[in-house]
Amino acid sequence: MNEGPGEWLRTEIGGSTRDSIVVGGLDLASQVMGELSLAELAFLLASGRTPSAAESRLFNAVLVSLADHGLTPTALAARLTYTGAPESLQGAIAAGLLGAGSVFLGPVEDTARFLGAILADTRSDTDDALGDAAEVAVERAIGEGRRIPGLGHPIHKEVDPRTPRLYQLARETGLAGPHLRVLEHVAAAHREATRRALPINGAGAAGAVLSDLGFPPSSARGFALLARTAGLIGHLAEEVRNPLGMRLWREVDERASRASGID
Amino acid sequence: MNEGPGEWLRTEIGGSTRDSIVVGGLDLASQVMGELSLAELAFLLASGRTPSAAESRLFNAVLVSLADHGLTPTALAARLTYTGAPESLQGAIAAGLLGAGSVFLGPVEDTARFLGAILADTRSDTDDALGDAAEVAVERAIGEGRRIPGLGHPIHKEVDPRTPRLYQLARETGLAGPHLRVLEHVAAAHREATRRALPINGAGAAGAVLSDLGFPPSSARGFALLARTAGLIGHLAEEVRNPLGMRLWREVDERASRASGID
């Protein structure tokens, strides 16, 4: 209300004075360093609270599950960018992150959003109510020709190995919540409606866990990008030791010249 | 040796089959999820080995020390990018990372490189030998008009609060190594030569710790970028809740119009 000029220009993420640095409301030197892991700090900065030990374990499990998938387009883009600009590691990592869009990491956010919408429409959280709500949502999506986010995987056709492990860890830590539960109902409703059994994929399960941990869908996507950064750092460290970008370019260029009739 | 065609096209970072996913040589579902934190996985992917508990604690302390410094140019660039392209969170994070170059995060790598060069020239690791080598390197740098990386800070003029904490944690974990030691000699030699006491800054101490943990200077920079990604996710989560990009633009635009005589 009575906001003075410039009152809007503030942040609770971090700040510093001559003698101290504050991050997420905590004193960096005494309360964060040696006390919180990087993932725990990310949790704090996105949510405003530090995670419990159980939450931290589950949250880290989600992050590592999203970190890398080999020589994907994002890893290749990062390595090829490093080939052309080795002086600018930040550019190579940025290039890798830029391909983490709707096709690859989008499903984490999309699943979170889809499950959240179902739960918002549900009158109770009994299994019957969740099952009914999932059925309605799946049928509507199918009727409108939309894909159900969180189901199916091009390689892991029967089981995505990350999914049962995330469910197990969520149960072990006592943090399995309504999003994970309704996701199982969604998979069942899809199977029922289409007579095809698609596995819950790792991105979908990750989106459900992050929602159960209290994060909004947009943060789910942010964490997927944080996880991917760790993978990209690995790829770039390997590219420094054992470069493949230049050889990939050479091969592509030769084959393209041949295919185009240039020689 | 007997490398067939395409043998060069491989990675040890990650891969998958129908039933399993491997990351850094470990089975993702059973050996990484629930077992390693994101920072520990990043350590593994960059170095090829998992850290001990002590290494993990010190490594995380370095990462959190580099995660955020408030409304810096990189945080502002990320937030302003989000203002124009809210549909593309990866673009906002990439924009934020792109400013983490020579001025802000470069000192981590530069210090690692500077200390590594001193140690490569040192015949023994007694305090006398380290002190002499530091003196020679500092005098040469001053003579050539180069800055000594790792010293001085625009805000923390006497002590950078991260530095004593990193030294303390390195000692507590038994991981204080020659890079941290020679950095103290560098600061002393600089004080001696210039009669000005500059504190060891947090970026410099971080570079020394990462070197003592066995990482090459280029990985030091990669980890700084990973840490910064966590900070950027915090800023963007705050920007979603409490946007300042649009208001910053409006104010800048009005003042610039006035200053340019346009109205």
Add this chain to the structure above:
Amino acid sequence: MNEGPGEWLRTEIGGSTRDSIVVGGLDLASQVMGELSLAELAFLLASGRTPSAAESRLFNAVLVSLADHGLTPTALAARLTYTGAPESLQGAIAAGLLGAGSVFLGPVEDTARFLGAILADTRSDTDDALGDAAEVAVERAIGEGRRIPGLGHPIHKEVDPRTPRLYQLARETGLAGPHLRVLEHVAAAHREATRRALPINGAGAAGAVLSDLGFPPSSARGFALLARTAGLIGHLAEEVRNPLGMRLWREVDERASRASGID
């Protein structure tokens, strides 16, 4: 059909042999250099044909109309990125482009798409038919609570000065086509339906011209990014001569510290 292995790996954009370079199907040295301007080459690479002199004039007018709008979020992001990474000009330009998303340059593509859909539904291109089709589309959009792309501007409340000029140039060059015509009907239908007169904005008119020149909506967005790159190069050249990134940071940081009660 009978595609051999690797036949898919080809491009018609460019290629080279020991003695020659081909770009867009033309010999670079003899047919492009000294013969085509950069904008004409971009036209060729996106469409597969070189523009006529009239098309080139109109196309360049669209590009320059989209090049710059002062200290916008994208220009600020580029300058702040340069502040942190002056060694990597490509990073600063990339950061600037990343904010050219749905909010700022999206309207060029969105308008092109909106107009294209109306024309696809229209049985003839008489003014009556276009007017009817525009009316239907505008009413449907209003009914669904969607914004009409291409109308209204936060600063140019009555007339966006780019719009009449683009219409005039399109007429002068004989290239005014159905997209420009239907856009006028859209503006009229919107005025009719809402009793508020919103001007056709420059982005909308640009999208209509690019469509009339035969480009698909996604290319319209690409050209907007090309134009913006020229503006960003100007901002960065000015930032080198007369930096404002560091001062902007200082001011923001001080005000944010005060607002946050840190001092």
Add this chain to the structure above:
Amino acid sequence: MNEGPGEWLRTEIGGSTRDSIVVGGLDLASQVMGELSLAELAFLLASGRTPSAAESRLFNAVLVSLADHGLTPTALAARLTYTGAPESLQGAIAAGLLGAGSVFLGPVEDTARFLGAILADTRSDTDDALGDAAEVAVERAIGEGRRIPGLGHPIHKEVDPRTPRLYQLARETGLAGPHLRVLEHVAAAHREATRRALPINGAGAAGAVLSDLGFPPSSARGFALLARTAGLIGHLAEEVRNPLGMRLWREVDERASRASGID
């Protein structure tokens, strides 16, 4: 001098009022649209003055010479990024630009800088003086184990077809200046000193022309990025029509799995 608060927050690149838009000091609607091409506007924004017709022709020839080289690492990075994030064209272009660093486009700037330093040391611009200065600079660089920028090309081993064309156009337009002249002396001095004839490459000749046109080395790099953006737009338009990113990924992934013994 007597700068009030906020006086520093200004730009001469662009601005707007309710009724008009100014770019580079000119009225956009009446003095730029229909009057200047995009390249001419970029020239104006970077230098503060509009080019003559001769300068415009030569400047455009430089730009088109740098626009594309087929499926280079930067084109591949852009296309692979589009594969993962087709909703964000700006991200794909940004990723492509990020690889335009020291290896690929750096030589334009490096040559400009190298030639500028030689000319700054030269007492007159007679051919004898230029030849002597080039000889000294080349010998010093060879003595220090540095590469001479602007010479040699991995594919165009005898003649880079862009180079003679740029020299010819510079002469035709009357704009051949000291940088182009001294670059020929540099090539001769290198041939003399090493007994190997390396051709002047296109990037080097481009850097010399841009310097002769009055631009500082950092602008030379900026223009190379502008030119490359035009090429990337072509690649992405082709990727939309005829995608290769996904197939490239599939092939790389299969071969990497086989090479890594995963199956």
